[in-house]
Amino acid sequence: MATVTIATTGPVSGTAEAATSTRSTPLVPAGDRKVRFTADGTTTYGTVHMPAHRAGQRLPAALLIPGSGLTDRNGDQPPATTPHTLALSARTLGEDGVMSLRFDKYGTGRTGWGRYKNSDHIDMAAYTRQAVAAYNALRARPEADPNELLIVGHSEGGLQALLVGRAVRTKPAGLALIAPQDTRLLPFIASLLNGLFGPHNATFVRSDDAIYPPDIARRVAHGTRALVTCGTADTNVPCRTTPPLLTALAAARTTGPGLRVLPGLDHFLHPAGTPVNDQMIAPAAQRALHDFVRPWQHLTTS
Template identity: 30%
Template sequence: MLSCLLLIAGCSSEESQPAAADWTEDEVTFTADGLTIYGTYRHRPDTTGPAALLISESGQTDRNGDNAVAGPVGNMRQLAELLSGHDVASLRYDKVGTGRTGIGPYAARPADVGSAVYTTGAAAALRFLADQPGTERERISIYAVGEGAVHAMTLAAATTPDAPKVHSLGLLQPLPGRYLDIVTDRVRGQASPEVLAQWLAAVDQIRTAGTVPAQLPEGLSAIVNPGNVKAVIEADRIDPLALAADLPAGTPVLLTCSDADGQARCEALRPLIQALKHTALTVVELDGVSHVLRDDPTDNVANYANGDPLSPQVVSAIDGFVGK
C-alpha cells in the first residue's frame, strides 16, 4: 500500500549515457544557500536556442530520476535526450541528499530539508540555466515530474525582478492536491475503517499541533513520523491549485495524467486542470502509462528501473508541445 508515495529514501546517482555526437553533457555546479548542487548541462556548444530545466520526482530523486527505492530509473535522462531531438538544451541536477550534491550543510540539521529547500535549489538551477551563453532567455521551459511540478509552478509564477521568465511548463503526472490529502485518498481506498480513522486523527494532529502519533498502522509511519514531520507539514501547506491560479495568463502548459498512475489519475487532476484554464493549456490523458512515464498499466515500483523507453504517448505529447 502507498508504494508510489514511498519514493522518499536516499538516492543512487546513475551516470548519464554518452551524449550524441553533436551534443555535449557538461558536469556543472551552482550554489543554493550554501549547498553546492551538481548537474548535467546538455547542449550544443557555440549555439544559442531554447533551453529547459528538468525537475525530478519528490524527495531524494537524482538528476536522472534514480532513487534508492526504485533503482536506476533513468527517465529524466531520457527526457533530456528527447528534448535534444527538438534542439532544446537542458539542465538536470542532483537535488539535496542525492548524487554528487549530497546533504552538504544540512548534515547537522536534516529535518530542515523540506519543500522550501527543494524550491530554492530549483530556483538556483533556473538562474544558472538562464545565465548560460547558449540559452535563449525568451524560450526557457521547465519540465517536471510528480511533486517537481509544485516547484516548477512556483518558479513560473515568481515576480521578483531577478527571477528568470519561464516561457512554458511541462507538468508530467503532477500532484493533484495537498500532500496529506493525497495520502488520505489512498488510505481511504485501500485501508480498513479502523486504519482510516487512525490516519484521519493523525492528519488532524499534524495540521493542528504539528506533531505525529508515535505509532501509525500498516506502514503509514514510513509516510510521516517524528523524524520527517516538519518536512511533511511544509509540503502539506502547499496547494497546487493556488500555485496554478498564480501562473501568468496565456502561459503554454502541458499536463499529462494517466489511468494507470495512482498518484496522477486524470479524474483526481480535474480541479488542477480547472485551475489552469487561464493558461494556454494542453491536457493529454495517457492510457496505461506509469508514474515514471513508461508503458506499464500496473504502475509497479518494481518495474520502474526496467530500462524501457519513455512511452510513445509521452513522446507524442512532448513532440506536439515543445514548440509552443
C-alpha cells in the same frame, strides 16, 4: 510563445549568403556536460544535456525538476529504483533541439545534504530555492535563449515547477507538469511513501501539505504554454484528481496543449506492468513532450 521573424528586406543574394554562412558554422555534437551552482550556501551538482547545434546558436532551455523523495538528477532513487525518467526526458527534449539542466536535489547524488546535514529540518521552501538557483544557472548559460526558458517537472517536481515559475524574475515561457502533484500531500502520502516521508521529515511534510497546487497554478503568468499529463494507470497521481489544477491553469489564461491523457501509462511513464527499472519512456509520453516544445523546436542539420 517564441516569435520567429524572417527578414524580407535586402537582396535575395544576401539571404543566400546568410544561409551559406550558417551552414559553414561548425556543428557542436550532442552530449552531456557537468555543471554546478550554489543554493543556500550548498553546492548543487547537475548535468546539462546539449543537443547538436551550431556554434554560437542560442537554444531553448528547459529545467528538469525531480519528483518526491530522494530522487536524483536522473529521476532515480538508487539502488532500488532507477527508471531514469529525467535523463530520458532530457534526451527526448534534445531531439527537438532543446537543451536542459537536471540536478541532484538535496540528499541525493553528489550534492548530498550540504548545509542541512540530514532531512530533519529541510522544508519545501528549501527545495524551491534550490530549483530557483538551478533555473537561474540555466538562464545564465551562454547557449540558452533567455526568451525560451521552460520548466519540466515530474510528480512533486510538477508542483515545484509552479513554485519556481512564481518565484523567478524572468518567467518561463512554458511549464510541463508531468504526472504532477495536483493536490495537498497528505491525501496521497500513503501511495507516495518512500525514503523522504520517514518519521524525521515532519517539517517537510507539513510545509508541502500547506500548499494547494491549484492556488499556485492560478498565478501562472498569462500566456504561458502549459502541458499537464496523467496516465490512466497512474496510482500515485490518478487522472481523477487533475480537474482542479486544469481549471486553475485555464483561469490563468495559459495556452498550449493543456491536458494530455496517457492511456495505460503509470507514474514513471511506463506501460502498466512494465518493471519500474526498465529505462524507457512510452511513445505517448514522448509525443506529449514533443508537442509541448513544438513552438521552440530548433532542429540542426549537418
